[in-house]
Amino acid sequence: MNLVISKVVAIVVTxxxxxxxxxxLRALLEQSIELVEILVIDNNSTDGTEKFLEMDGILREKSINYIxxxxxxxxxxxxxxxxxxxKDKEYNWVWLMIFFAVMSVLAYLWKRRIWSQVH
Structure with missing residues (x-):
């Protein structure tokens, strides 16, 4: 089985x-598998999330798309x-994540399961 993992998007709901x-978001940016896009869906937060992200500078990352x-x-x-x-973009994988998931453990498990099939 040949699995293509080159085009991965993470959808993070917060x-x-x-x-x-x-x-x-920092954990996602540090993954060994580079994400083409990190799509942040903000469910109309009232705690200043957008301003907080802007002040941190993380929204300047080219892969992060904040909605x-x-x-x-x-x-x-x-x-x-x-x-x-x-849905209309040509991604091979979509990671669905809730805001509090720290990706390093999930990526490790995913890598162990999927990467071994590829290599």
């Missing part, structure tokens, strides 16, 4: 967890919105 979101919704449509709604935005 609501009012700016500190955990920054931790999650703030006009209302909180919940986790499933956020993933639906994210999937609508990436």
């Amino acid at each position: 609501y009012n967890r700016k500190e955990l979101l920054i931790e999650c 703030k919704l006009s209302s909180n449509i919940g986790g499933a709604g956020g993933f639906y919105e994210g999937l609508k935005r990436v």
